[in-house]
Amino acid sequence: MGKNRILVVDDEEIMRSSLSDWLREDGYDVLAIEDGYKAIDLVKEEEWDLAVVDLKMPKIDGLEVLKQINKIKPKLPVIIITAYATVDTAVVAMKEGAADYIVKPFNPEEISFVIAKLVEHQRLVKENIRLRRALAKRFQFQDLVGKSAKMLDVIEMIKTVATTKSTVLIKGESGTGKELVARAIHELSPRNKHPFIAAACGAIPETLLEAELFGYEKGAFTGATSQHRGRIELADKGTLFLDEIGDISLKTQVDLLRFLQEREFRRVGGKEILTVDIRIIAATNKNLEDMIASGEFREDLYYRLNVINIVVPPLRERREDIPLLADHFLEKYCLDTGKKIDGISEQLMKVIMEYDWPGNIRQLENTIEHAVVVAKESEIQKEDLPEYLTLSKAEVDKGEASHSLEDLEKKHILHTLQTNRWNVKKSAQVLGINRVTLYNKIKKYALKQDK
Amino acid sequence: MKYFYVKSMGTVDIHLLQELCEGLQALFPYPFRIVQNMSYPLYAFEPRRSQYYAKKIIEQLLCEIPGDCEKMLCVTDVDLCTPVLTFVFGEAQLDGKVAIVSLNRLRQEFYALPSDCAMLKDRLVKECIHELGHCYGLYHCHDSQCVMFLSNNLISVDNKQRDFCDQCKEFFRTKIIKETHGQE
Known part of the structure; x- marks a missing residue:
């Protein structure tokens, strides 16, 4: 384990050397500097376990240094030291978040106790961050993160169905992670060495969907200048994921039903009957039963698809997963952006725990990405959230x-x-x-x- | 041939110094030389605190080190302090040549208790080993029984042993071997 690092800021050389000599004997790695502005820069750039800052300094006083440090690294403890103690400065220092206020010269017993206590506290803070990250990994299954009962049921179901060939229908609101569930099933299945092909049915224009799924022969329609293999063919021996299955037309539903019944198909404009070995996983955010009732979705296709049914819960029904997910996305976007952010402030966590997340995990992920990008401190703060999340209830109402x-x-x-x-x-x-x-x-x- | 110099400063009983050397001999593999100096280090006196700055004395002693000196240990009866601490039992150069220990706050009399020579000698030996340990690069130890444990009061001085813990002992042994080879 490395030595704990202490930053000493005092304009008097004799104080700096005396304090740093004593701290070094205690096994700390000490840097003593005279300039408060430099101290602020060093806190921005390097990792410290404790800062000991003199109250009265010529360029910038200790209270201002304390304020700045608290903005940059709110969890870094700062001891304010002074030879000119007054009740007023002590009160201000403590209000501004000083970990302690000690009068020079120090009683060796008192300073030893205070420093040991703060360094130990800091060690626990760091360990807490490390454990929270480890916990997020512990509750990560493939790319799915969660420890809520509903999510654990989903994960259990994934493990059960992965080894079978059965068709799976995944239901869930937009942004709940239906594709991640499909990918997890594929990754755990014996088909994982073969392709996972996804088709977002709702995003492909109706006129192109048939050709996109089944492929086409040269000359099948205007612009078909060469033979094209469809996604069903591309997924041979692997998994075909049909997202937004509720958005396909009745005509394509018939074609798909035929394929599901016979496991054979023809490319558009082709005569040759082709067979493939694929597993189908479909997903929808629509209520297919209602669509069947209104004649928008074929009942026979529904039963072909709904062999195994997995319901992915919306985020508002698994709020206990929000901290884990938020930590997971924080780590992801810190890696992406190269930013060094230790955690999430309590105020921000409160906001995201109380919000209903109509866009579910995708919205939460975008929110954390936004916060990481705009964050200026070592924790993402409530102020880093998109504005609509922090509007007061009164403003909304x-x-x-x-x-x-x-x-x-x-x-x-x-x-x-x-x-x-x-x-x-x-x-x-x-x-x-x-x-x-x-x-x-x-x-x-x-x-x-x-x- | 290298020697450990034990130098008194102010009023320090010669018998106490001799007993100190006997106590240190068990741990430090060099012969000891006692140098008596009756004068007080007025250059280090801080009138506002009526105490002496330990570091200033160390700086002066560094200028007086004989060529055959392995380490110099100064024992004084004045009350020592540093600019940031209200008092110190002793002070040393970390990984350096010189250490100083004060008898002042090790005496029972300082706390208005009856004098106890045996207790004083025991505390002095422990604090001298502690400061000399710093001269060999040892930091404070978390083991309250180890002589390198940071003692800010007499209870913890009395509680610790006159010896290094296994870990500090190993560090100290390695350092002595390195320094001996370095000299060769």
């Missing part, structure tokens, strides 16, 4: 007595679209949903841009 969930969703989507000048791509990112879902919502709520 603004004179309106009650809302249904749909009212709130409509208002939130409209607000996001207006904030982003009706840029659908950007708004979808902010909301943590994909563009197709956003278009569907715009249609559903008949949202229109003000001219």
Whole structure:
């Protein structure tokens, strides 16, 4: 284990050398400097376990150094030392977050005790961060993170179905991680050496979907200048993931049903009957039973797909997973951005624990990414969140007595679209949903841009 | 041939110094030479605190080191302090040549208790080993029984042993071997 590092800031050379000599005898790695501004830079750039800062210094006083350090590294303990103790400065120092306020010269027993206590506290803080990260990994299954009962049920189901060939239907709201569940099934299955091919049915125009799934022969339609293998063929021996299955037309539903029944197909414009060995996993955020009732989805196809049913819970129903997920995304985006951020402030955690996350985990991930990008301190703060998350309840309600969930969703989507000048791509990112879902919502709520 | 110099400063009983050398001999593999100096280090006196700055005395002693000196240990009866600490039992140069220990706060009389020569000698030996340990590069030890444990009060001085713990002993032994080979 490395030595604990202490930064000593005092304008008097004799104090610096005396204190650092004594701390070195105690086995600490000490850097003693005279300039408070340099101390602030060093706190930004390097890792410290404790800072001991003199109150009265010519360029910048100890209280200002303390304030700055608290902004940069709120968890770094700072002891304010002074030869001119007053009750006022002691009160201000403690209010500003000083770990202690000690009068020079120190009683050796007192200073030893205070420093040992703070260094030990700092060790525990660091260990806590390390353990939380380890915990996030412990509760990570493939790319799925969670320890809630609902998520553990999903993981158990994944393990059970992975070894079989059965078709799986994954249900869940947008952004809950349905594709991650599908990928986990594939990775745990004997097919994992073969391709996992995903097709976002809702994102592919209806006219192209058939050709995209089944492939086409040269000359099958205008622009078909060469033979093209469809996703079903590409997934041979592997897994085909049909996302947004509720968005496909009745015509494609018939084609897909035929393929599922016979496991044979023809490329568009082709005569040759092809066979493949694939496992089908479908996913939807729609209520297929309602769609069957309204004639929008074929019942026979539904039963073909719904052999094994996995329901991925929305984030608001697994709130206990939010800290784990937030830590997981924090680590991911720290790696991506090269930023060194130790954790998440309590205030931010409170906000994200209380929010309902209509865009589910995708929205949470985007939120943490946003916070990491704008963060200036060693912890991501409430202020680093996108504005819509931190609006007070009163601001959200603004004179309106009650809302249904749909009212709130409509208002939130409209607000996001207006904030982003009706840029659908950007708004979808902010909301943590994909563009197709956003278009569907715009249609559903008949949202229109003000001219 | 290298010697350990034990130098008194102020009023220090010669018999106590001789007993100290006998106590140290068990751990430090060099012959001891006692040098008596009755004068007080007025250059290190801090009138506002009525104490003496230990570091200033060490700096002066460094200028007086004989060529055949392995380490110099100064024993004084004045009350020692540093600019940041209200008092110290002793002070040493970490990985250096000189150490100093004060008898002042090791005496029972300082705390208005009856004098106890045996206790004083035991405390003096422990604090001298402790400071000389720093001269050999040893840091404070977390083992409260080890002589390198940081003692800020007499209870912890009395509680610790006159010896290094196994870990400190190993460090000290390696250091002595290295220094001996370095000299060769």
